[in-house]
Amino acid sequence: MGLNKQQLTAKVAGDTGLTKVDAEKAIKATVGAISAELASGGNVTLIGFGTFSVMAKKARTGKNPRTGASIKIPAKKVPKFKPGKALKEMVGAPPPAPPKKKALQKHRQPQKQFQAQNVARKRSSSYVVLSNTYSLGCRHPE
Helix, strand or coil: CCCCHHHHHHHHHHHHCCCHHHHHHHHHHHHHHHHHHHHCCCCEEECCCEEEEEEEECCEEEECCCCCCEEEECCEEEEEEEECHHHHHHHHCCCCCCCCCHHHHHCCCCHHHHHHHHHHHHHHCCECCCCCCCCCCCECCC
16 A cells, blocks of 8 residues: 555644645645755755665666667666665564454354364265364365
8 A cells, every 4th residue: 555645645734733735835845855955966864764865877778678779878867765774674574463362262163063064065065084183175086
């Protein structure tokens, strides 16, 4: 699931108590400031989140996939993002384990009754039951 600009605006407005209009202005100002700094060749560091920077790519030779002809790809500058330590830890952390539901375990059907029901079902679909606890999907020889 991704988060688009409208959803981000609503989230910021809800978390900060700002109106959606004010939250949208704040997001636009932040993105604008980061973009302007990168356009001028600078870096933007947000401690704990990451660093936005500009990376220069060298000119290189590539191939046109349709014709196979060699083409020259010019040098260019591209934006780059390096996540900070806190962001890496947050994203890479294992999800919390769901709490155990003890109430559901009390109301479960006993295992033997469940197996007896499956035995009857499997016999009707031409499976051979090998024991009370295991049944294999072997076809009954006819």
